Amino acid sequence: MLSARVAAAVLSLAAVSVVPVVVAAPAGAASPVVTTREVLGTSVEGRPIVLVHRTTDATLAAAAAGEPTRTVLVIGSIHGDEQAGLRVIRRLRDRDRLPVGLDLWLIRTVNPDGTAHDVRTNAHGVDLNRNFPYLWHSSPRGATWSGKQPLSEPESVLLRDLVRRLQPDLTLVFHQPLFGVGASDKGMPMVRALAAGMRLPVDEFHCTGICYGTFTGWVNNRTPGLSVTVEFGHRVQPWRIGRAARTVVEVGLTGPLPT
Numbered sequence: 001m002l003s004a005r006v007a008a009a010v011l012s013l014a015a016v017s018v019v020p021v022v023v024a025a026p027a028g029a030a031s032p033v034v035t036t037r038e039v040l041g042t043s044v045e046g047r048p049i050v051l052v053h054r055t056t057d058a059t060l061a062a063a064a065a066g067e068p069t070r071t072v073l074v075i076g077s078i079h080g081d082e083q084a085g086l087r088v089i090r091r092l093r094d095r096d097r098l099p100v101g102l103d104l105w106l107i108r109t110v111n112p113d114g115t116a117h118d119v120r121t122n123a124h125g126v127d128l129n130r131n132f133p134y135l136w137h138s139s140p141r142g143a144t145w146s147g148k149q150p151l152s153e154p155e156s157v158l159l160r161d162l163v164r165r166l167q168p169d170l171t172l173v174f175h176q177p178l179f180g181v182g183a184s185d186k187g188m189p190m191v192r193a194l195a196a197g198m199r200l201p202v203d204e205f206h207c208t209g210i211c212y213g214t215f216t217g218w219v220n221n222r223t224p225g226l227s228v229t230v231e232f233g234h235r236v237q238p239w240r241i242g243r244a245a246r247t248v249v250e251v252g253l254t255g256p257l258p259t
């Protein structure tokens, strides 16, 4: 059902103009969304890992004209038993409008086998968030097994390749249950803005010591972009999911990036 506000907007549009709103939308204004879907590859057990691109004609036109746009990549889950982020992705996929200037890329889960089995690791028993080639070290098999070598897993390789291809300005990864937004030497102003928007504290997640081989660490130390870890609690109320999705859009577009 259309909300009253959307219905009114549709009515006024029909009454005053036949010009597509995407052409007329000023920078920052909400604009209808163009969605494309791409299978990036498959997991160990053959499940597809799907990338969804959501943007607007006005954003594409702005980028083509050389105007600045923001590329934001959001990963709902990398640990299969941490699934609240999937709900944020659903909200972002369901939005029918996005602000001009935002180029939004969504992956529901980069660990679809872990998600299907509700376990942390991939189907080889590897913690994908310890399998990246920044401060990687060999660790014993178990919940945080780093794998036989960096990027030993197809899911990690696929994610590495995607970040190299998109060069996101901001990459967000959702986790549970540490309840906070991860501090980052690279981009504390953005971390603070995200934390304020999501009503979460800023926290330093120490991975019981140094964070070895994490995806976020690799992005922040080996690529130009900023990556931020967002940890929900054990149980996540619907209002917080909605607030997180809105923050991705609003702060993702306008929040302070490292220079």
Ligand SMILES: [Zn+2]
Pocket: 079, 082, 174, 175, 176
């Ligand atoms: Zn996690």
